[in-house]
Amino acid sequence: MASVALGYLPILMFLGIAVLLSTAFVVLPIVASQFTGSAKPTPEKLAEYECGFPAFEDSRAQFDVRFYLVAILFIVFDLEAAFLYPWAVALGGIGFVGWAAMMVFLVELAVGYAYAWKKGALEWE
Known part of the structure; x- marks a missing residue:
């Protein structure tokens, strides 16, 4: 019984x-x-330091979507960048299956990018 309790000692120390x-x-x-x-x-x-002039609206005002x-x-x-770097490093070890999985991911990302572009999400008035 004491050996079981000693097994939990590192976890208790960590906590x-x-x-x-x-x-x-x-x-x-x-x-x-x-x-x-x-x-x-x-x-x-208490003076303004971010923009240099006093706030003129309520801080809970709605932002543009x-x-x-x-x-x-x-x-x-x-x-995407966070997934591409480790993939590129491990590409030699994961072979064609890993390459194909990343190509599917990049195609999905390109479709999402094209959809956002078509809907005008990238344009600013």
Whole structure:
């Protein structure tokens, strides 16, 4: 029975370290902000810094759907690159079946790209 419990010891140690680190990553920035003064806002700290002028609309205003379409298309083509690099490295070991699977993937991606282009998702007014 003791040998079974010893088998779970590495998992329990891992979970304990994970809990300690995640707690530290949450608590330490809060404590540091109390000491650095970021918890006491001043007009200078609350000033606009991203665009340089005060916001003139509600922060919950709706965005144009084209922003989301561009983001989704970026993710699709970013994933393509993420799949192509390991495939290219392992191509010698996976042979023709791996090559054929990637060609099917690239054809599906090209069809999706053509569909997005035809629907006008890539055009900006």
